[in-house]
Amino acid sequence: MQVKILDTTLRDGEQTPGVSLTPEEKLRIALRLDDLGVDIIEAGSAITSEGEREALKKIVKEGLNAEICSFARALQVDIDEALKCDVDSIHLVVPTSELHIKDKLQKPPGEVKEKAIDSIEYAKDHGLIVEFSAEDATRSNMQFLKEILEESISAGADRICACDTVGILTPERAYEFYGELSKLKAPLSVHCHNDFGLAVANSLMGLRAGASEVHATINGIGERAGNAALEEIVVALYSLYDVKTNINTKMLYETSKMVARLTGVYIQPNKAIVGENAFAHESGIHVDGILKKAETYEPITPELVGRKRRFVMGKHIGSSALKEKLEEFDFKVDEKQFKQIFERVKNLGDMGKCVTDVDLQAIAEDVLGIV
Numbered sequence: 001m002q003v004k005i006l007d008t009t010l011r012d013g014e015q016t017p018g019v020s021l022t023p024e025e026k027l028r029i030a031l032r033l034d035d036l037g038v039d040i041i042e043a044g045s046a047i048t049s050e051g052e053r054e055a056l057k058k059i060v061k062e063g064l065n066a067e068i069c070s071f072a073r074a075l076q077v078d079i080d081e082a083l084k085c086d087v088d089s090i091h092l093v094v095p096t097s098e099l100h101i102k103d104k105l106q107k108p109p110g111e112v113k114e115k116a117i118d119s120i121e122y123a124k125d126h127g128l129i130v131e132f133s134a135e136d137a138t139r140s141n142m143q144f145l146k147e148i149l150e151e152s153i154s155a156g157a158d159r160i161c162a163c164d165t166v167g168i169l170t171p172e173r174a175y176e177f178y179g180e181l182s183k184l185k186a187p188l189s190v191h192c193h194n195d196f197g198l199a200v201a202n203s204l205m206g207l208r209a210g211a212s213e214v215h216a217t218i219n220g221i222g223e224r225a226g227n228a229a230l231e232e233i234v235v236a237l238y239s240l241y242d243v244k245t246n247i248n249t250k251m252l253y254e255t256s257k258m259v260a261r262l263t264g265v266y267i268q269p270n271k272a273i274v275g276e277n278a279f280a281h282e283s284g285i286h287v288d289g290i291l292k293k294a295e296t297y298e299p300i301t302p303e304l305v306g307r308k309r310r311f312v313m314g315k316h317i318g319s320s321a322l323k324e325k326l327e328e329f330d331f332k333v334d335e336k337q338f339k340q341i342f343e344r345v346k347n348l349g350d351m352g353k354c355v356t357d358v359d360l361q362a363i364a365e366d367v368l369g370i371v
């Protein structure tokens with residue numbers, strides 16, 4: 001089984017409060033996403049602004065392997081703007097929950113459905129690939145949701161997607177919900193938000209239930225608590241479910257750092273896969289285990305995601321880790337000198353300090369009397 005990845009870092013990800021990318025920055029990220037092996041890049045929304053259209057045009061001009069997609073509402077003007085940018089596809093979205101239709105759009109449900117179908121037909125007549133999405137699908141009436149998705153398929157939608165817009169699914173419900181929709185006669189995509197910290201788990205369950213594509217963002221950036229994190233989904237699929245994607249996992253870390261730098265949304269140190277501590281070890285017991293066999297405390301190799309293991313000096317350090325570090329810096333110490341260095345590292349830890357490599361080098365040089 002192979003899962004398709006639609007990366008929406010440049011659309012849903014850019015909707016992160018405070019994030020705004022220039023056309024050049026969007027192009028740089030799109031080039032990296034293409035190298036990474038993303039199947040579809042949702043690169044923005046052509047109707048949004050002049051800059052957004054410039055970005056889409058620049059990206060399309062590169063002739064990338066990935067399908068380049070523009071977000072569009074069920075409005076002819078949105079589709080026309082996408083067509084002017086020469087994108088391959090549109091991600092056409094209408095809300096399907098009563099809450100969104102009645103309170104947000106303030107339109108009858110029949111009219112929403114009609115607009116959706118007309119828009120799909122219009123886009124297909126103009127040669128676009130159409131991925132049709134139901135917004136707030138997980139709070140929608142299942143019968144209405146299925147009807148609109150079925151009609152979208154009859155109107156020519158190439159793929160369908162159901163969005164967990166406010167992240168209210170649980171893994172069990174995700175399995176049931178996407179399982180039901182995967183019986184429809186078009187490839188199904190999963191789109192999950194992280195309001196309860198379950199976006200990745202729910203996405204994985206949607207895929208297990210029969211969906212064949214997943215929407216994700218680098219570092220999980222997005223509205224509120226964000227979207228499902230691409231790097232976590234891909235590595236979990238590969239390592240825990242034996243499911244392949246086109247992603248070159250070795251490029252995940254550098255891509256994550258690039259997106260963090262350009263968006264200014266920094267990554268928590270303990271974030272899975274790409275956080276600074278994801279492959280860092282301090283405790284003596286752990287470092288000792290790792291030095292004997294890495295699998296003892298690492299579920300995947302750091303190299304799989306383009307990273308290196310790191311041993312951190314602090315009060316939990318053990319003698320194996322310190323020996324390893326001193327050897328790395330080429331210090332030859334006798335037993336007494338080793339004890340002195342070990343104690344000084346522990347003392348600094350007790351004083352609430354972290355011991356960097358530079359600190360350790362200074363301590364060792366002091367103990368060895370190197371000026």
Ligand code: KIV
Pocket residue numbers: 012093133134135136163164165166191193
């Ligand atoms: O989360 C969502 O519902 C979306 C749609 C607008 C596609 O991002």
Ligand code: ZN
Pocket residue numbers: 012163165191193227
């Ligand atoms: Zn979304």
